Amino acid sequence: QHAEDGGPQPEKHCGHGRGGMGEEVRRKEDQRFITGRGNYVDDVKKPGMLHCELVRSPHAHARIEEIDGSRAMDMDGVVAVLTAEDLLEYDLATMPTLMDDTQDVLVNDKVKFQSQEVAAVIAEDRYVAKDGAEKVDVTYDVLDPVVDADDALEDDAPLIREDIEDKEDNHIFDWETGDEEATAQAFEEADVTVEEEMFYQRLHPAPIETCGAVGDYDPGKDKLTVHMTSQAPHIHRTLFAQVSGIPEHKIRIVSPDVGGGFGNKVPIYPGYVVAAAASYVLEQPVKWVEERSENIQTTGFARDYDMTGEIAATEDGEILAVRTDVLANHGAYNAAAQPSKFPAGFFNIFTGSYDIDAAYASLSAAYTNTAPGGIAYRCSFRVTEAVYLIERMVKVLADELEVDPTEIRRKNFIQPEQFPYESPTGWNYDSGDYESALDLALEMAEYEEYREEQQRRIENDADKLLGIGISSFTEVVGAGPGKTCDIAGVEMFDSAEIRIHPTGKATVRVGVQTQGQGHETTFAQIVAEELGMDVDDIVVEHGDTDTDPYGLGTYGSRSTPVAGAATAVASRKVRDKAKTIAANELEADEGDIEWDRESGEFHVAGAPDRSITITEIAAGAYMNNPAGEEPGLEAVNYYDPPEMTYPFGSYVVVVEVDRETGEVEFEKFVAVDDCGNRINPMVIEGQIHGGLAQGIGTAMMEHVTYDDNGNVTGGDFMNYLLPTAMEIPEFETGHTVTPSPHHPIGAKGVGESPTVGSPPAIVNAVVDAMAHAGVSHVEMPMTPDVVWEALDEAGLAQ
Ligand code: MCN
Ligand code: CUN
DSSP: OOOGGGOOOHHHHTTSSSSOTTOOOOOTTHHHHHTTOOOOGGGOOOTTOEEEEEEEOSSSSEEEEEEEOHHHHTSTTEEEEEOHHHHHHTTOSEEEOTTSOEEESSOSSEEOSTTOEEEEEEESSHHHHHHHHHTOEEEEEEOOOOOSHHHHTSTTSOOSOTTSTTOOSSEEEEEEEEOHHHHHHHHHHOSEEEEEEEEEEEEOOOOSSOOEEEEEEETTTTEEEEEEOOSOHHHHHHHHHHHHOOOGGGEEEEOOOOSOOTTTTSSOOHHHHHHHHHHHHHTSOEEEEOOHHHHHHHSOEEEEEEEEEEEEEOTTSOEEEEEEEEEEEOTTSOOOOSOTTOTTTTGGGTTTTBOOSEEEEEEEEEOOSSOOEEOOSSOTTTHHHHHHHHHHHHHHHHHHHTSOHHHHHHHHBOOGGGOSEEOTTSOEEOOOOHHHHHHHHHHHHTHHHHHHHHHHHHHTTOSEEEEEEEEEEEOOBOOOOTTTOEETTEEOOEEEEEEEOTTSOEEEEESSOOSSSOHHHHHHHHHHHHHTOOGGGEEEEOSBTTTSOOOOOSOTTOIIIIIIHHHHHHHHHHHHHHHHHHHHHHTSOGGGEEEOTTTOOEEETTEEEEEEOHHHHHHHHHHSOOTTSOSSOEEEEEEOOSSOBOOEEEEEEEEEEETTTOOEEEEEEEEEEEOBSOSOHHHHHHHHHHHHHHHHHHHHTOOOOBOTTOOBSSOSTTTSOOOOGGGOOOOEEEEOOOOOTTSTTOBOOOTTHHHHHHHHHHHHHHHHHHGGGTOOOOOSSOOHHHHHHHHHHTTOOO
């Protein structure tokens, strides 16, 4: 079923030993990372470099009456204090967000969330800058804030966005999808309906490296170079050019090594703009690197979706319709990082892995006095919320009907022969085999045995209850196609450029940007596979707009589906040219030249011993080029995917719930993933482990919280809990392989699957432990006190 060109079947091809598809090649980038030779933004040091520190508002909602920077300016080493007024001169006081809103770079009149950027102090030394920031005197007229989305939509709520003309309330947009009438009718006719309210709490991606930038304007070349923590350097350059008026070819964005992104480094932040603007004005390099609490309190958050889910079904568990109503908190600006035509991200696929006839979703979004964001943290644009909703609701339905949740899933799965499958909201799933993944996961988890054990514990009134949770999720990753997906108008294609040098070594440049996903290895593997090269003979470069082909960056697990496809197609273009050169070298007809995937060599049809390697061909291209042929051996491909890819998986989680303390222990954690053809199983395993850890953080610990005054009460690592090795169980991973039919190497993305798929499995498990006593839902994060409350209400607490 795999792609054009016969495509590789990795399970067969993982043996040719050159580091191609399916081989567990060790990550090339790790040599520098584990020997301390990584090069992150904060490692960038330039002669004469100044340091920038931002003055941030202690209030969530306040009018600025006066900013007095004189005490700071009097300090030794302070070079400048910048306010919105200074930026206004250069037309840089505001910047567009990725969702067409306008955000203050430095607050002009009114603060709209706590820790918003009010002024900047530029100094010769970072510590002086920090001290200087404390000496900037700002007079605030404090206003009433509103932090909850439902409060924000009340008639008497304080108006947050007075800067938007004619705006009279805090409402941002309404969105709907599906067929409301058909869905309502299915609900009327159904035997059974269930409903549950669930809140997907505000989370933060919290990468190890916070955000930062070094702006360096060179007046001699009239060129602005910005080293910055960017998951999408090219689109950031385009936006920088549009905002600043500096021509695009006079801007260079370099995203060096990035210490984790997880979506946090997709948006543009005021700090980037201030560092660049300050360097332009002062004609000296300026570095800005934020601290941890600044990162959590002000940069792009994730989720904050308040959802009501409903399912209509027949009494034997056939799902007839699903309906949901959502209230989204977008913070003070509509600044979600997602394709611009999708106000609710890809929430559209809330029917999940199930063949459901009718579906309807409605959503409202509100401004609040909290930091802007909404899309980040391994999410593929709101699929996380959609998957949580449907996978939780299937469990709610199973409990209502008192049947095993696996039975409901099997009964409603989209069947393998139904692909390509069009969902009731019009989305086209490429391929899937959901039942095989579930079967494998159940077998690995010893499902039946645990069910029996669970029953025994209930009968024996045991101190620790057992719960088994399942999630059979479908992801959607790999945006474009360009016609439907764009960032700020630029279509979401991606690119690869391959240059084979005279000695047969290759440099590959891609438009995506690794933040830890291992692209320097896996993209080299694609080329190794497609050209019969050794993976060690290929170097992959990215993250420099001066040298790399234009691409839309890494997020939404789009690198493999889009840039990976571009890399395969570019390799095949090189292969075609290589055939011409091979024919010349072997003195044969070009039409008779064949390429053998196994040996990686080109040979004359019917004469396998008349063969030639890509290294010999490279020499030919430069030293014995056929007459009339363009010299050299290179190719570029810009790939616009025909569709997205739909990875999937089945996770089974077994937990023990302590009736006395409410503590939850993981007894078993099985994750079966299907990302189509696999490039590097070891990298995939690493992605799954990391993503599951983040899923556990989501389900059990993480939450950005606010008090009524809009103070962030979960804004540092004392209060925003991340899982450590102590909280992470042993994971058992498995896989099935259902190639994407439209991807050149049959691969789908995988980076986000574990974080998307695991939270509902974990919540389902905790609910399952208490379901016999009537518990139908427990809100995340399921800290011991939350779980204990649920136990107590159900009469199970000890
Ligand atoms: N891969 C593979 N075979 C496949 C699919 C993927 O070998 N069939 C490999 C890829 O070649 C790549 C890695 O797995 O090296 C992830 O690929 P992909 O799913 O295409 O995702 P991206 O590379 O686009 O990464 C983005 C994704 C997202 S959106 C977030 S958020 C996230 C994640 O990756 N952020 C991460 N994983 C992360 N891992 C690290 N270490 N750091 C982050 O910031
Ligand atoms: Cu949504 S987090 Mo990832 O797409 O960079």
